[in-house]
Amino acid sequence: MSQNQTLARPGPPPRQLSTTSGDYDSSNPPDVRKYLGTYGLTPPAVESFDVQAQRCLRLLAMKPTPIEKFQYLTHLRATNVHLFYRLLSENIKELTPLIYTPTVGEACVRWHEIFTQPEGMYLSYTDRGHLRQILDNWPYKVEITVLTDGSRILGLGDLGVNGMGIPVGKLALYTACAGIRPEATLPLTLDLGTNNKALREDPLYMGARVPKISAEEEKEFLDELMAALTDKWPSIVIQFEDFKNPFPSLERYQNTYAMFNDDVQGTGAVIVGGFINAVKASGVPAKDHRAIFLGAGSAGVGVAKQIVEFFIKEGLTEEEARRKFWFVDSNGLVTSDRGDKLADHKVYFARNDNNGRQYQSLLRLIDFVRPTILMGLSTIGGAFNTDILQRMAKLNDRPIIFPLSNPSSKSECTFEEAVHNTDGRCLFASGSPFPSLEYGEKLLTPGQGNNMYVFPGIGLGAILSEAVSVTQDMIYASAESLSTSLNKQEVADGWLYPDIRRIREVSVIVTRGVIRAAQQNGVDRAVKLRSLNDEQLDAYIKERMYDPHQERDIVGGEAAQLLTSGTNGYTNGVNGITNGVSGAHL
Ligand SMILES: NC(=O)C1=CN([C@@H]2O[C@H](COP(=O)(O)OP(=O)(O)OC[C@H]3O[C@@H](n4cnc5c(N)ncnc54)[C@H](O)[C@@H]3O)[C@@H](O)[C@H]2O)C=CC1
Ligand SMILES: CC(=O)C(=O)O
Numbered sequence: 001m002s003q004n005q006t007l008a009r010p011g012p013p014p015r016q017l018s019t020t021s022g023d024y025d026s027s028n029p030p031d032v033r034k035y036l037g038t039y040g041l042t043p044p045a046v047e048s049f050d051v052q053a054q055r056c057l058r059l060l061a062m063k064p065t066p067i068e069k070f071q072y073l074t075h076l077r078a079t080n081v082h083l084f085y086r087l088l089s090e091n092i093k094e095l096t097p098l099i100y101t102p103t104v105g106e107a108c109v110r111w112h113e114i115f116t117q118p119e120g121m122y123l124s125y126t127d128r129g130h131l132r133q134i135l136d137n138w139p140y141k142v143e144i145t146v147l148t149d150g151s152r153i154l155g156l157g158d159l160g161v162n163g164m165g166i167p168v169g170k171l172a173l174y175t176a177c178a179g180i181r182p183e184a185t186l187p188l189t190l191d192l193g194t195n196n197k198a199l200r201e202d203p204l205y206m207g208a209r210v211p212k213i214s215a216e217e218e219k220e221f222l223d224e225l226m227a228a229l230t231d232k233w234p235s236i237v238i239q240f241e242d243f244k245n246p247f248p249s250l251e252r253y254q255n256t257y258a259m260f261n262d263d264v265q266g267t268g269a270v271i272v273g274g275f276i277n278a279v280k281a282s283g284v285p286a287k288d289h290r291a292i293f294l295g296a297g298s299a300g301v302g303v304a305k306q307i308v309e310f311f312i313k314e315g316l317t318e319e320e321a322r323r324k325f326w327f328v329d330s331n332g333l334v335t336s337d338r339g340d341k342l343a344d345h346k347v348y349f350a351r352n353d354n355n356g357r358q359y360q361s362l363l364r365l366i367d368f369v370r371p372t373i374l375m376g377l378s379t380i381g382g383a384f385n386t387d388i389l390q391r392m393a394k395l396n397d398r399p400i401i402f403p404l405s406n407p408s409s410k411s412e413c414t415f416e417e418a419v420h421n422t423d424g425r426c427l428f429a430s431g432s433p434f435p436s437l438e439y440g441e442k443l444l445t446p447g448q449g450n451n452m453y454v455f456p457g458i459g460l461g462a463i464l465s466e467a468v469s470v471t472q473d474m475i476y477a478s479a480e481s482l483s484t485s486l487n488k489q490e491v492a493d494g495w496l497y498p499d500i501r502r503i504r505e506v507s508v509i510v511t512r513g514v515i516r517a518a519q520q521n522g523v524d525r526a527v528k529l530r531s532l533n534d535e536q537l538d539a540y541i542k543e544r545m546y547d548p549h550q551e552r553d554i555v556g557g558e559a560a561q562l563l564t565s566g567t568n569g570y571t572n573g574v575n576g577i578t579n580g581v582s583g584a585h586l
């Protein structure tokens with residue numbers, strides 16, 4: 001491909017952040033419409049956002065399936081970005097499952113069928129050598145990117161470029177939960193081949209129809225990409241997501257770039273955040289806990305490593321902390337004498353006190369270990385069956401049961417199963433949401449142990465502190481901050497995580513913790529923030545957060561007032577109007 005062909009950008013920008021649709025204009029009063037030359041192009045009624053939101057919710061209710069709701073919300077984001085984020089932030093609990101797990105899982109599986117418009121960038125292996133130039137095609141100034149190679153999308157396996165739903169969904173949460181402006185986010189999918197043969201052979205598949213490139217080839221590609229991204233946007237924060245083997249890139253780039261891996265580090269942090277509260281509620285001192293992990297992949301090991309850090313802070317030695325974990329993978333208990341070559345990331349937790357016995361059965365291992373904690377990061381839906389849950393209930397007053405695999409179909413058990421098989425005594429968190437449950441006299445609410453509680457604050461903290469790298473202390477600070485973010489009522493109700501409806505408040509607390517850790521580690525370039533006390537820092541964070549409610553809601557007198565203040569007043573006074581007309585790309 002010639003360079004000109006590579007760089008050609010015909011037509012509109014790749015992601016429409018348009019706010020110029022008829023819907024949007026319907027909140028402009030007649031004078032403003034005349035001024036803009038849009039008078040007569042929309043229905044006569046001047047509508048507030050609230051009225052428009054009501055219509056959106058009705059339209060959403062008319063869509064019979066989650067995937068159709070997902071498609072409608074995608075359309076809304078593309079055509080009326082501020083309305084989309086206002087709707088999302090006001091209905092975060094109800095809408096998150098539609099734009100994120102579980103629905104985003106189905107969307108990725110079917111991405112090649114349901115695709116209507118590009119919402120991010122795609123970079124292919126054949127583009128190497130040109131990556132920096134291609135980034136020039138992206139029309140906005142980027143503060144954060146989420147990138148995936150699609151090789152392990154949730155627990156659904158290798159989906160190649162269909163994985164784009166994940167960066168898009170995660171970045172929508174960055175905007176809704178941490179107020180990073182929509183146009184400052186870049187969803188990025190790497191088209192490096194796929195080992196999913198069915199997709200490769202599907203006529204609608206939109207990526208390269210070749211097997212996944214080798215680890216060495218991927219490393220070279222990523223080296224070029226990281227350099228290109230930071231050359232184009234020097235302060236960019238880079239989140240790696242859903243790579244089959246995320247460890248080499250994390251090790252290679254974490255001290256050199258402002259990057260983190262959400263599946264290893266974000267997941268570790270969010271689970272530690274809830275775990276700190278679960279340990280308190282269990283009544284068992286930290287030193288007496290024992291954990292079985294089903295699944296010894298990136299997420300499992302990431303979570304355990306951060307719990308080790310927590311145990312050490314609780315006074316255990318590293319060796320004592322490490323010995324509290326028993327990992328099970330698809331070949332059974334991870335031991336050093338199992339006879340297979342263990343992947344590097346598993347070696348640290350491999351047991352050598354198994355007296356030559358290899359455990360294949362989770363139930364038998366539970367009898368042997370007598371764990372207080374059962375974590376699921378295995379992608380095996382239903383793996384925590386009735387026998388297993390009942391055995392945990394027999395061994396513990398308050399068993400800690402965290403089935404964390406996504407989407408819901410891969411969850412190791414449901415909330416209902418966990419509650420019924422433990423007489424309502426379990427301390428529960430799952431990766432995907434489950435509904436509350438009436439049990440006896442009580443309404444029980446499950447925790448959602450999903451990295452969405454921390455990655456928005458990690459990203460915003462790194463952006464605002466202008467961190468040169470994302471340190472382990474910054475990640476751990478996000479966990480500790482999360483654990484302190486519950487209000488009195490949530491603590492009294494025994495919740496492990498705060499109400500998701502308070503996510504923006506929670507993100508401020510997490511962001512503050514991340515910034516403070518960046519300062520302590522001396523990786524912050526925004527040194528002016530060092531002199532702020534916590535209250536001032538919180539105010540600064542809030543002020544920097546995009547709030548869709550502030551973008552446009554201009555009716556009647558307000559607009560008239562703006563118009564009388566002349567063109568300048570109009571432009572200055574109503575950032576939202578400028579945003580709106582020029583399409584939210586300032
Ligand atoms: N709740 C959250 O915030 C997060 C949840 N996850 C979920 O965790 C799951 C795992 O993710 P990764 O660790 O990145 O995947 P991975 O592919 O690296 O690891 C999966 C692990 O499960 C093991 N496994 C597979 N079949 C098994 C079986 N029959 N019995 C026992 N172990 C078995 C594999 O050997 C491997 O160790 C996914 O479903 C993902 O969606 C991942 C990140 C965040
Ligand atoms: C939540 C998430 O990052 C995952 O399931 O991969």
Ligand SMILES: [Mg+2]
Binds near residue numbers: 242
């Ligand atoms: Mg992930």
